[in-house]
Amino acid sequence: MLSVPLRADVHAFVGFVERQKNLIRRYWLWEAVWLVYSLVSVLSIGYLAAGLGSAGGAAPGRIDLHRAQLYLLIGALLWAYLSIVFMEISFSVMWERWEGTIEYTFMAPVRRVTHLLGVCAFAIGYGLVRTLVVLAISVPLFHLDLSRADAVSALVVLVVSTFPLVGLGVLASVLPLLSPERGEQMTVAMQGILLLASGVYYPVTVLPGPVQAMAWASPMTYTLDGIRGALIEGRGPAAVAPDLLALVLMGVVLLPLGLLTFGWAERRAKRLGLLKRSG
Secondary structure, three states, X not given: OOOHHHHHHHHHHHHHHHHHHHHHHHOHHHHHHHHHHHHHHHHHHHHHHHOHHHHHOOOOOOOOHHHHHHHHHHHHHHHHHHHHHXXXXXXXXXXXXXXXXXXXXXXXXXXHHHHHHHHHHHHHHHHHHHHHHHHHHHHHHOOOOOOOOOXXXXXXXXXXXXXXXXXXXXXXXXXXXXXXXXXXXXXXXXXXXXXXXXXXXXXXXXXXXXXXXXXHOOHHHHHHHHHHHHHHOOOOOOOOHHHHHHHHHHHHHHHHHHXXXXXXXXXXXXXXXXXXXXX
């Protein structure tokens, strides 16, 4: 039997997951629009790779178009998933302020870690569902060679990458607490920096030195590298171990750092009277 405090935490956790689900259901038309946008983005990248030869005038055999297409599609699909998880978590405070429930949530007798884990759990589940829908529609349209893929290694990398990604999302969600007027825009800017620096559509080695330094500090870089290596080159768990180690270390740092920073930002917001819908 669960103790009374633990049972209360479990009920609160499920309640926050349920609330996030109800928010998505309420705005389902907008979610449908974003789903179509994600699908079109992935298809555009796939057809971009398919047309590289004719657009660039490359002679046959000069470029492996199938490999390039697989490289870009994996990047597009992973970015679709990772960006959804990141934005759902980082925009959690925005949703609270928009719905006018931020004061009630932050004053409720619920541990903040329970609240944040509930939001993160929904974000991960919702991101997987949306990405699987895009995957089911887009992949059959392209003749992808996955004969060398190591699906187990790719799955392990994806699971391990969840922890630093959640920590990064929680850190970003602090921004609207620090600045009700401009915090939301800063989360969008942070997402754009991750897209530029993480090697979603190109190897990070082509980036200039300062941006490469940002790339090696991004958990998405190691996620993309590990999953691409597993699916394109058939790397096993031992071969993707460096990426896994980097993700584990980042998770150990980013997740506690995100929770501690959020707690500090919450106390500051309460002290300065920033828990309100606007202003």
